[in-house]
Amino acid sequence: MGDRISITGYGIVCAIGTDAEEVLNSLQSGESGIGRMRYLNSRHSELPVGEVRMSNDDMKAALGIDSGRMVSRTSLMGALAVREAVSRIGQERFTGRRAVLISGTTVGNMDINESSPLPVSNECGRSTEEIAEMSGLEDVGTCTISTACSSALNSIILGAEMLRRNEADIVVAGGSEALSVFHLNGFNTLMILDRERCRPFDGTRAGLNLGEGAAYVIMERNADDAAAYVSGYGNRCDAFHQTASSPDGEGAFLAMSDALSMSGLSPDAIDYVNAHGTGTVNNDDSESQALKRVFPDCLPEISSTKSFTGHTTSASGSIETVICILAMQHGFTPASLGWSVPSENCIVPTMGHSGVRLNHVMCNSFGFGGNDSSIILSRSADDAAVLPALEDLYDVCCTADEKVTSREELAGLKEFISPMESRRMGKLMKAAHLSSLRALKAAGIERPDAIVTATSRGMFEISRQFLSDIHTGGEELLKPTLFMQSTHNTIGSALAIRTGCHGYNITYSHGEDSMKWAVRDAERLIRTGQAVSVLVGSYDESTPDFSAFSERGGAEAPAEIYAESIVLTRVIN
């Protein structure tokens, strides 16, 4: 029993086009979309960016939305891309079927929040709800994944898993991320932004250029009008460092290896790899080592299309998946623009070819904290892998449940982690480590097979501090320590580093439903035999001003700290 996971619809908005046709033209003519800032209002206008060439008002007009409505650029771009995807197959295809929209984002509605005088929280799930509503999918279920720059690819992977386990009949999956002053400054503190156009894998590369955009694919089981098929995927964790990839690219290697193994293909069947290829010294070195390990005999053609789009962060996985679909359909490999000087440790990327037949392509997407994922797409039904249906083989039980809900309890962390090691951790990070390490100890497990995390607002206190520093310091002298733990996946990936867990790692950020999705995923892993033990956690925090603001609005004040970690394990009969 198995199915072909068909991609029947797709839509894309990025710096090189606001629909698939425009993107295709730019790719084939080698035109980069990276240039001067037009819409982002930052003091760092010297930094090149890959902006979508539409104002928010242009997007509202295209979507037929009231121009006075307050809605984020992330949601607007997302709705444009979802609408394009749905228009390819027709809205009626959703009627009477179990449908879900899975969206990846990290910045979420930050472009609006960062200029608000109110202490609003950055809940990723809101943008997903807005995208569903603005693209005519009000009735579908929604889910939000936030694993930093691999968010969109992990959304596609979750969609494929849900189809294989017959939890849904039709899935819209991808991601959206608008440029924000917040993350532009964040990446700037890490000193990984190139002042010129990025040059992935080049010997003179000096960092990445941030981009923005959105892309979504529509997936179904065994549809006969597919544009492409999902033949394999892998989600792994590098478990090395919060902001750096390991020298041997272990997480990337494992993710690509899992994807190949699932597809049943040999490495030489892969005709093209769309690399993560950010243009930073570290990523391109590390990814090159991983690629050489996966393809030891002969490297396929490899390029990074971030040289066209900039690094579209949380949306990059789906934007590059759609680029791969276009490449297969139209028989070309996209160029790695800007490359001219070989780099000692790096692969040599392709400058692009036309008139080639691509049967199978691989697309990589890696995020901060080592959330590394990879997918293999196939062109035709004849070539596509038939993926076995995911059947429930095992029962699940909860073997430990630990909570930390106050600042006073954090002193207990010393039992597990030295003050020197925990010096950078915010209070929620400390609480999450304490509850997790206690739960693992109670369950008698040192290293779980997978780590699944739920958080609504993420590392809220630290993000608010970073934002406040941006406003008071005029976008100068900001602390990298704050930004590096501002992404929602920072807890899940730090726990992977702490436990040495290279297994499946994901973070759900969908408001109050985050933990529901997390437990559902962990149970899926165990029931279908993909994991024996999973560390699952729900982590959220508040700040005094946010709590007061919530209470004034009539809502219950959120807890100062809430960390609950549970260990789910396979039932041994």
Place this chain on the structure above:
Amino acid sequence: MDELILNLKNQIIEALNLEEITPDDIDSDAPLFGGGLGLDSIDALELIVILEKYYGIKLASPAEGRGIFKSIRSIAEYIEQNRTR
């Protein structure tokens, strides 16, 4: 030089949140990375912020910091030669 070294140690303790460490605990000649204090790449970025914030020295890349951030003394010497404030 002694005063600069003491100021620098205090600025580092604050920026890196080295809660349980006093200036006396830090050997001015011990390596900061690898052994000694055991700092990492994010700490190096914080040291770059300290150079700019307190001494008006702007480094263009983390690679430039590598030769400078060997020990507290080597940073102090670099500051003496290059400070603009």
